[in-house]
Amino acid sequence: MTDTSYYVILNANAGTAHAIGATAEMVGALFQANGLTATIDDDDERDLTSRIADAIASDAPTIVAAGGDGTITALAAALVGTDKNLAILPLGTVNALAKDLHVPLDLAAAVAALATGTSHRIDVGEVNGRVFLHKVVVGLIPGLAAGREHIRGRQDTAAKIGFMRYFFRRLTRAKKIVVAIEPSNGHHRVEKVQAIAVASNAYDEGLGQFFSRHSLDRGTLTLYVLRHLTVGDFFRLTSGMLLGHWRSDEALAMESVQQVTIKSRKSMLKVMFDGEVESLQTPLHFTIRPRALSVIVPAVTAEAEVAA
Known part of the structure; x- marks a missing residue:
């Protein structure tokens, strides 16, 4: 620079x-x-x-x-x-x-x-006109994340044990939600799901790659549909992510889309928006804005992008 x-x-x-x-x-x-x-x-x-x-x-x-x-x-x-x-x-x-x-x-x-460092342009996602950089999640996950807020900043064992109890209690009692999924370039359907995530680009599958993305400029959203999440599903998916073979899990479906709309009977849905829990008005209209943001990356990262 x-x-x-x-x-x-x-x-x-x-x-x-x-x-x-x-x-x-x-x-x-x-x-x-x-x-x-x-x-x-x-x-x-x-x-x-x-x-x-x-x-x-x-x-x-x-x-x-x-x-x-x-x-x-x-x-x-x-x-x-x-x-x-x-x-x-x-x-x-x-x-x-x-x-x-x-x-x-x-x-x-x-x-x-x-x-x-050098400049590099990346995609950003939008939901109802608001920019997100990672993903927006609807369903069970925002409720679990809300429990995390109660122990943020605390490192004591009691807080961690309390959160784990809360986590698995919510997991065993979780109810599915009914949503209409309308991708711009795919099949419109109504599904009963545990959670839905819409991510800017796609999360990589590989050994030890836990919610990481190699490419942020492919110009697509990735729709992840979690149809059920029992305690067994949770441990299987988590271990699959760590071992690098989670995409084929039977509980999860994924597809690349340019735009997608998620509808619900509820006027507001609780979501996890780039890691923060909040509520958004429905329907949720998602789109991708290709290479809309210029970011500064380390020189070694830029060299790797060119090589790829």
Whole structure:
């Protein structure tokens, strides 16, 4: 990269940021050590929308999300359609997009990677006009994820045991939902399912590849339909993901689509939206926006993309 000017939005309350005590001074020092100029916004008292607007209005060609997946998705949504790049300092708990882009999870290494990084365009998904980077999940999974929120930030054994009890209790009592699935290039049908996920591109199948994506610019959505999920299904699917043979599991169906609409009798559905639980109004209209977002990736990642 030739321009070394960056505007950083720091969420010091994100999982890893809080754990390591990340501050504006710490992040600024890392940029300076790598010969990079950065404006650091760590004002958590202001709403994120206003902070993002200030970042976009700045002269910096690259806006850096220093936080978790929620911060990254919010910033990405604002950058789609602009001439600015998104860069990531993975300071959250999951850091899903950073892992897909092979951004170092160590803060110092991630900043150092910016110095030699290059821009690469990736797809984004949309549901009812809102941008998502990973997936939107309907059905059982959002309810299970909601239980996780009660122990976020807690590392004690009692909290973990309590969540596992909650998880398996919900799993054994879970009811299926009835939805109409209407892909633009496939068969329209009504199904009774445990969960549905719509992902930007597709998750890879391979040894140890757990919800990871090698390619983010294929220009397709992937529809995953989980028809049932017993305790046995859960352990079989989990082990299948770790061993690299989950796509053929009889509980799961998948297909590539350009657009898909999911209808329900309910006016609102609880979803997991890029890892955050919320409610969306139905019907849910999904589409893909090919190569709509410019992201900064490490040089080694760019070289691997060219080789592929």
